[in-house]
Amino acid sequence: MTADLKTNFIIEKIKKSRLPQADFSNLVFGRMFSDHMLIADYIDGQWQTPKIIPYQALPYEPSAKVFHYGQAIFEGMKAYKDQNGNAFLFRPEDNFERMNNSAQRLGMPAIPKEYFVNGIKELIKLDKDWIPTGNGQSLYIRPVFIATENAVAASPSASYRFIVISSPAAKYYSGDVKVKIEDKYSRACDGGVGYAKAAGNYAAQFYPTEKAKAEGFQQIIWTDSAQHKYLEEAGTMNIFFRIGDKLLTAPTVPVSTRILPGVTRRSIIQLAKDNNIDVEVRPVEVAEVIEASKNGTLQEIFGAGTAATILPIAGLKYKDYYADLPKLKDGFANKFKNMLMDIQYNRVEDPYGWRVKID
Numbered sequence: 001m002t003a004d005l006k007t008n009f010i011i012e013k014i015k016k017s018r019l020p021q022a023d024f025s026n027l028v029f030g031r032m033f034s035d036h037m038l039i040a041d042y043i044d045g046q047w048q049t050p051k052i053i054p055y056q057a058l059p060y061e062p063s064a065k066v067f068h069y070g071q072a073i074f075e076g077m078k079a080y081k082d083q084n085g086n087a088f089l090f091r092p093e094d095n096f097e098r099m100n101n102s103a104q105r106l107g108m109p110a111i112p113k114e115y116f117v118n119g120i121k122e123l124i125k126l127d128k129d130w131i132p133t134g135n136g137q138s139l140y141i142r143p144v145f146i147a148t149e150n151a152v153a154a155s156p157s158a159s160y161r162f163i164v165i166s167s168p169a170a171k172y173y174s175g176d177v178k179v180k181i182e183d184k185y186s187r188a189c190d191g192g193v194g195y196a197k198a199a200g201n202y203a204a205q206f207y208p209t210e211k212a213k214a215e216g217f218q219q220i221i222w223t224d225s226a227q228h229k230y231l232e233e234a235g236t237m238n239i240f241f242r243i244g245d246k247l248l249t250a251p252t253v254p255v256s257t258r259i260l261p262g263v264t265r266r267s268i269i270q271l272a273k274d275n276n277i278d279v280e281v282r283p284v285e286v287a288e289v290i291e292a293s294k295n296g297t298l299q300e301i302f303g304a305g306t307a308a309t310i311l312p313i314a315g316l317k318y319k320d321y322y323a324d325l326p327k328l329k330d331g332f333a334n335k336f337k338n339m340l341m342d343i344q345y346n347r348v349e350d351p352y353g354w355r356v357k358i359d
């Protein structure tokens with residue numbers, strides 16, 4: 001880090017916490033925001049003093065580049081509380097590294113680790129009481145990085161703002177989730193920005209996903225853009241397939257630049273290996289999964305991502321084919337979900353050093 005990096009956060013506390021009005025019994029994902037937010041501005045090559053201030057609206061001119069060119073990236077992570085009220089992050093350095101990989105791809109400057117990892121710790125320390133403690137609840141943390149220069153000119157911005165907000169969260173999806181294998185639209189292509197958490201990737205998914213919803217499917221499983229032959233991932237989740245007792249998932253960077261390298265995915269692969277579950281990271285063909293579904297060897301499909309943790313898929317559509325998936329109580333999805341949550345909520349030893357205490 002450069003010697004002149006300003007690392008002392010200016011902290012302006014909220015005058016009156018909004019916590020007494022917060023109802024954690026009916027949490028809707030991403031709708032309620034905690035008292036404070038972090039902001040750090042990058043102006044003409046220099047990071048300004050980072051601040052933690054009350055959550056508030058931001059004043060931007062309509063010419064700010066983020067509105068025109070989508071030079072914007074984000075991250076998603078969570079803070080968890082254990083039974084004794086200790087708060088933890090899960091693999092925050094992985095999110096930090098991924099955010100800077102996204103920044104590089106979008107022509108944005110690197111965010112200092114002091115702002116990302118330590119800044120988030122400072123922020124969550126201040127908003128610790130916003131971490132809900134009900135079953136499966138957590139505080140969702142959303143870092144976002146945007147181009148703030150006022151100029152209608154398609155070139156990288158001269159100024160940026162790094163922002164972190166947080167939101168008390170319960171489950172991401174409720175009810176059965178059925179998926180459609182997409183064979184027309186694509187979310188990413190080789191050499192593109194699929195591996196980055198670039199804001200525009202998600203906007204591009206909305207239209208096809210709404211079409212799938214109208215057909216009764218909550219999520220799309222994307223296929224490769226060149227041939228629509230390989231299964232890639234869902235909207236904000238990586239995807240695992242269990243055929244027989246073998247777990248399959250597609251490769252991500254550096255093998256494929258189309259797929260987001262999920263921290264949950266990476267953690268599941270590690271847990272699978274350490275629990276003698278056969279896991280293959282390789283391109284997964286639509287044809288082999290449909291074949292397995294037809295011959296009864298397709299046991300499970302599940303999504304993996306921070307928001308949903310692990311999401312078992314209830315049904316699968318591809319062109320004119322549809323099949324319900326078996327409902328397994330002790331399947332891999334539940335096994336990995338419990339293992340992950342036990343580590344995240346400090347219920348077991350963490351041999352990997354994934355859990356990071358906030359103190």
Ligand SMILES: *Cc1c(COP(=O)(O)O)cnc(C)c1O
Nearest residue numbers: 236237238260262263264305306
């Ligand atoms: C964020 C994201 C994931 C999951 O990543 P995690 O680090 O596990 O939360 C998967 N796919 C896409 C497209 C994503 O944006």
